[in-house]
Amino acid sequence: MKREFLRRLGWSLLLAAGLGAGAARAEDMAPDAFIKQMSTDVLDSIRADKGIRSGDLARVIALVDTRIIPNVDFPRMTASAVGPAWRQATPDQQKRLIEEFKTLLVRTYAGALQQVSDQTISMKPLRANPDDKELVVRSEVKGSGDPIQLDYRLEKTPGQGGGWKIFNLNVLGVWLVETYKSQFASEISSKGLDGLIATLAERNKTNAAKKN
Amino acid sequence: MTRGVQRWLVSPVARRASRLAIPLAVVLLQGCATGPDANPRDPMEPLNRAVFRFNDALDSTVLKPVATGYKAVTPSLIRKGVGNFFNNLQDMWSSVNSALQGRGQEFSDNIGRVMVNSTIGMFGLIDVASALQIDRHTTDFGTTLGRWGVAPGPYVVLPLLGPFTLREVAAYPIDYTGDRSSQLGGSADANAEISVLKIIDRRANLLDAGNIIDGAALDPYTFMRDGYLQRQRNVQYDGNPPDEDLPP
Numbered sequence: 001m002k003r004e005f006l007r008r009l010g011w012s013l014l015l016a017a018g019l020g021a022g023a024a025r026a027e028d029m030a031p032d033a034f035i036k037q038m039s040t041d042v043l044d045s046i047r048a049d050k051g052i053r054s055g056d057l058a059r060v061i062a063l064v065d066t067r068i069i070p071n072v073d074f075p076r077m078t079a080s081a082v083g084p085a086w087r088q089a090t091p092d093q094q095k096r097l098i099e100e101f102k103t104l105l106v107r108t109y110a111g112a113l114q115q116v117s118d119q120t121i122s123m124k125p126l127r128a129n130p131d132d133k134e135l136v137v138r139s140e141v142k143g144s145g146d147p148i149q150l151d152y153r154l155e156k157t158p159g160q161g162g163g164w165k166i167f168n169l170n171v172l173g174v175w176l177v178e179t180y181k182s183q184f185a186s187e188i189s190s191k192g193l194d195g196l197i198a199t200l201a202e203r204n205k206t207n208a209a210k211k212n
Numbered sequence: 213m214t215r216g217v218q219r220w221l222v223s224p225v226a227r228r229a230s231r232l233a234i235p236l237a238v239v240l241l242q243g244c245a246t247g248p249d250a251n252p253r254d255p256m257e258p259l260n261r262a263v264f265r266f267n268d269a270l271d272s273t274v275l276k277p278v279a280t281g282y283k284a285v286t287p288s289l290i291r292k293g294v295g296n297f298f299n300n301l302q303d304m305w306s307s308v309n310s311a312l313q314g315r316g317q318e319f320s321d322n323i324g325r326v327m328v329n330s331t332i333g334m335f336g337l338i339d340v341a342s343a344l345q346i347d348r349h350t351t352d353f354g355t356t357l358g359r360w361g362v363a364p365g366p367y368v369v370l371p372l373l374g375p376f377t378l379r380e381v382a383a384y385p386i387d388y389t390g391d392r393s394s395q396l397g398g399s400a401d402a403n404a405e406i407s408v409l410k411i412i413d414r415r416a417n418l419l420d421a422g423n424i425i426d427g428a429a430l431d432p433y434t435f436m437r438d439g440y441l442q443r444q445r446n447v448q449y450d451g452n453p454p455d456e457d458l459p460p
Contacts, residue, residue: 108428115420138451145299146348149451173446173453174439182251182438183430199430207427 028163031154032126034071035137037162039121039150042067046116060110068109073155073165074102080168081180082196085188093193100200105176107207119143121150132156149173253367253441260369264433267374271415276422279415293337294413300329300336301393302350308390309351313359315450318349351447353390354383358448367437375440 029037042063046052051059078098079086089097124138133156141148151170157163169176187196254260283291303326310318325341325348333340342348357379358364365378376384388394393410397403429435445453 104428108424111420111424111427142345142347143342145342146350149446172443173451174442178442179435179438180430183434186434187430203427203430210427 028158030126031128031135031164032123032137034154034162034164035139035152036121036123038067038071039139042113043116043119043121046113052114055114057107057110057114060113061106064106064110064113069102069106071161071164071166073157073167074098076155076167077101077177081177081184082188082193083181083185085185085193089193093197096197097193097200100197100204101180103204104200104207107204117143122147251367251437254437255366256368260367260437261433263369263371264436266371267369268432270372275411275415276419279412279419282412283416283419291413291416294409295417296329296333296339297336298393298410298413299339299348300326300333301396302391303329303348304392305387305390306349306351309353309356310349312353312356313351315349315351315359318351321347322349352380352383353386354380355447357383358444364444364448367441375436377441377444 045063045067049059052063075098078101081101082097086094119141122140122142124140126137128135134154136151136153138151141150149170149172152166153168154164155167157165184196187199250257303322307319307322307326310322324346328341328344328346329336329339362379368376368378368381370376370381393406395403397406425432425435
């Protein structure tokens, strides 16, 4: 049983490495094609994975780590959530803020992905100029009930990944970075940057201690 | 104005509410938020926070355990039927409002859903329309008022009911009456029982989402408020609000 698992793990690691190498060589994609490919890929993996469907959060987190994280610009995301205080932070503080914020978001995102069952992604028409350095890609998650609006802010990163990176995410009209801005601001004004780092680390520790 | 609203306005609840209004206004004015982190949309933050804490305590001691139990003991097919039934009644009210808002596509989707689900879907118990890929667009009278130009006003957290803007508070009696699930029973007792079932059903659907938010928020109050206000604004602009408060 255990050996079987290890064997499969080995294969999937090899496969992932192969895919990663393939992706790095790939041409830069159109922004909406890039998002479409990433989301379909993730949804398909979730549906195909029995461990995920039976509630194994660690596996979803692993999936997010390999498929989504490489496409996200976390330093930029963290900097804009922290706001003006970012420039006063030491490189070490910045590094820790990025790490803790990343852990928090990965876990949140993985928790949301766990709810996925029969949903599909549909892309909305892209309104952008060919030379835009930044743009918004709009999509909808359709299942039963209201369609869920899911938009991404992308920046052009020629030659890296699919040629784009995500730096903000909008679920149902709520931009992720904006939702953290005032929470971060009040932590910083009452406890300083180190206080914010400590609060984030504490929250991540509590989350990790929960069963799922 | 519908007869239901008139009934509500002369109801004992409304009369009691109006007697409460003046002391409440005094409390509201005393609880004004100041300080560097005050959100201009949330002038009553201290009071709102107190109500939020109350709601949260009530939720974790009563509503959440009951909803968890309901989810555990009720077969998922039945739960789905109950949810669909309430959704269908809500879709009727959404149809009316998308018409009042002049949102053509939303109106035809919503009314199409009601027609399909009320007939083939056996009084709304089965959501045939979703299987036919007719999208659901939930909307209410608060949004209609917004479409007509009424400003949202400040953020308010109501006891038991949760986050609102002042405009939504004003629209609430109309929304409550407009969604026919509040009058299905025929008698006050039966209506109350149906309302309780609806509340438990809604809460049970939010159990997973609630756990995610608990994990994601540093300050659940601010998280909820900022999320709610952004969402309101998004609905107002048909999912495409201008960027005024976003960084370039």
